[in-house]
Amino acid sequence: MPEMTYLQAIHDGLREELLADERVLVMGEDVGRFGGAFKVTDGLWDEFGAERVIDTPLAEAAIIGTAVGAAVVGMRPVCEMQFADFVACGFDQLVNVAGKMHYRQGLAVPITVRLPSGGGFGGGPFHSQNPEAWFMHAPGLKVVAPATAADAKGMLIGAIHDPNPVLFFEHKHLYRRVKGEVPPGREETPFRARVAREGRDLTVIAYGAMVWSALEATEDIDGASVEVIDLRSLVPLDEEAILASVAKTSKVVVIDEANATCAAGAQVAALIAERAFEDLDGPVVRVATPDAPIAFSPPLERALLPQADRIEEACRELLEY
């Protein structure tokens, strides 16, 4: 099985789908001739041509709106937002058009929107955000966020095959940092949670880059047995996996790289409060980015985003509770 970076795995997934299904097309700002701002689509323009790998204007509403129309008439478009932050410009097309099309008109909208998200590299307030929760709140959209190279490919393929609009949050900080064996072919990774590490004493729930921070932070907390759950999919949320882990450990730390208020972790905490109250042996603890824009200054950015030491401290506190 070939080893790939997270970025290569996404490229591989796009290429496999372009090869296998002529309905699949890629569109976005500089995704064609230039190969994408992060080079995810590098080489696809050469291989598949400008008809299927389409450079678009700097207009997210147009990109998504065009994709919705193409999807309704039978295509499988994959749009790239150059940075997830820019999706705000296409918000109406996603939330009011794509998300409600099936409800209003019975039409499937099989679009995939790739959103390079997350901070940790000094990108500042417009290039570092984790806007997953904006879309979790809107009915009709699926929201996924892989943490590993294999999942990045498998979930992208799952997103392209899915008849619903899927927002695919790929973490920029993982692009070239995470490597792993990636299966060849077009196998889908199901939109369900994954146990990244089994444990008995405490559960840490995270997704995206925070899965790696959680694993690092809990590698050795005085021998405590810490379970790490990688949510992988935020909508649908794998409630049974979360509840099963809480039933086992009775203590939970939920990590969000996103701003704390109404983040995905808030939904997880609410779920646990509602459905696992009698399993709890301590408060549900959240570690998240405060409700502030992401600072450009690296020291300030480090202070904002959950770091392994902050996660470890929260886990220690709860273990001792």
Added chain:
Amino acid sequence: MSSSSTEQAQGTVAVEMPQMGVSVAEGTLTVWHKHVGDHVDRDEIICEVSTDKIDTDVPSPAAGSIVELLVEEEKTVPVGTALAVIAVEGGGGGEPAAAADAPAADAPAPAHAPASGNGTANGSHASFHSPVAQRLAAAHGIDLATVKGTGRGGRVRKQDVLAAAESGRASGSSAAPAAAEPSAPSAGVSEPLSRMRRAIAEHMTRSLHTAAHCTTIIEADFSRVERERAPIGCSPLPLVARAVVAALRAHPALNSTLEGDSLTRHEDVNLGIAVSLGERGLIVPVIHRAQELSAEGLAARIAELARRARADELTADDVRGGTFTITNPGGFGSIASTPIINQPQVGILDLEAVVKRPVAIVDDAGGDAIAVRPMAYLCLSWDHRALDGALAAQFLATLRGVLEGKEVGDDPIGRTAAP
């Protein structure tokens, strides 16, 4: 049993809660014999401690003077907890020792303010019980007030409740005291149950709630037992015990323990013998590997265990590991009882009074006749979860056969062939 101690700074030594058996995790300090400032000789008794069943004295590990008593009377602390600090004679002038580890059970419960940036716990304290702690305590019938917490500020954590439930299962110890006393309807003196009575109460109630009790009764002719016991000079009990061992070997399903869904058949017969301690209560010392003993050997072991039980000399290991129990209230004249199973065993045999009764027999000429014979009822309470009535009856039939000398093959209680 030796008292353990830890060398301290400044010529002091700490006296610790001794280990009173391999599986004993904690003990209760029952009474101090010394006060701060008192002189003690080496090996002089300075306090008494007990588990739920066993009481013992704690000797001083060194000669010196008592600097500090760290545990109050009636407090229960883990094995190894420092109980007192002694300034060793000529070891540093009896300066107050650096406080030995404070016993966890006595630790005050400071309100805790969490420090984490995103906020972790609300203020926590020992009296707060989390949802899961309450749910598990209810499920296991544990009073959370009796569970020692290891969480912040002494809070009872999930693992503490599970440990209490586990130790309750393993030892039959008093994880929970008896239910609150009902208010007395008439004049009288109320006093709390003794520790032993609480343990008995908890164990018996739990057994009734746990096992599907059935009692099967068989009548046996004790003519032969009466004949055989005379030369040994013992009560019928050792001969019955020997016959029970033989019957258990023939029906090993009765020599089992059932814990949850797990039924364990035991190779060895570890025979519990109930010993009455009068008003104080009852204790069941265990004759381990009873299958290796003759009737005389069993008689000697029973006499020894009963003597030690009444003299409070049993160790915790003497009362553990039983696989089957015999109770023998017949000495007081009762003729039938329905005993409660000693958990997690699956059977208990009750030997009732041997009384002369007219019984129908077949005489030597083959005719029916009425004869006067020493008869006794053998009452077996058994756990219908583990076995069924046919097996219980077969076991009793085998037992009767051995007692009456009608079993073919080995005759475990007969002496007639001896020179």
